[in-house]
Amino acid sequence: MNQHDPTAYGQMVGDDYDGLYPAAALDTEATVEALKKLAADLPDNSFLEFGVGTGRLALAMADQGFDVAGIEGSEPMLVKLKEKPGGERIEVRLGDFTQVGFDRSFSLVALTFNTIFGLPSQEAQIACFRNAARHLVPDGVFVIEAYVLHPGQMSADWDVYPRTIHQEQVELQLSRYDAAEQTVERMMVHLREGGTRLLTVKDRYAWPGELDAIAQIAGLKLKTRRSGWKEEPFTSASRKHVSVYELD
Secondary structure (H helix, E strand, O other): OOOOOOOHHHHHHOOOHHHHOOHHHHOHHHHHHHHHHHHOOOOOOEEEEEOOOOOHHHHHHHHOOOEEEEEEOOHHHHHHHHHOOOHHHOEEEEOOOOOOOOOOOEEEEEEOOOHHHHOOOHHHHHHHHHHHHHOEEEEEEEEEEEEOOOHHHOOOOOEEEEEEEOOOEEEEEEEEEEOOOOEEEEEEEEEEOOEEEEEEEEEEOOOHHHHHHHHHHOOEEEEEEEOOOOOOEOOOOOOEEEEEEEEO
16 A cells, blocks of 8 residues: 555556446536536636546536646546547646646646545645645635445445446445555446446545545645535535635
């Protein structure tokens, strides 16, 4: 867990990412609407996505008139993005989003879909928040989307959860928590008409409160926290959070 390879995930899933995670299954429309609402109170419509991937969110934001840029560690992911209609509109940088950046600032920086946990250590997560802070205009915000462990996942035993259920695809997520290492091993079982695909990742988990402390170290503070992109209240029963940070 000490060595972080930002290319590894994209090398593993880049060829099939859009099939495994179609935009509709990830509630992309609600995500864009929430980000648009946030941007209404910001200086401009500039948007930077850490972990831009194949462009699911970036292209949708560009369609809404945003000036979009992205950082991605995996070249295969960026190749897929550039092949899509409108992909040439997205300014991209290849590299680790804890370090790589642009020579300009943005009103809105986002890291969605649990990607913060792909970083292998608290130090790497702090570096990510610092990089986000460096890219923010004075009144800008950094948005994180991440899951919250529920009691059934907080043991060394495997927990099974139906993550998505659609007519053409089902994803079962198996996970187990290592309290000593503060990691979550996750196996995603994708069941599709064309067959089954298994993906395994190891997350460096951080509770929402720890992310708030990381933000403070990076010069940011929590502005709002909701349970999802539709502004559901965040409660003890929430399975994920959408947290918005601003410069302190």
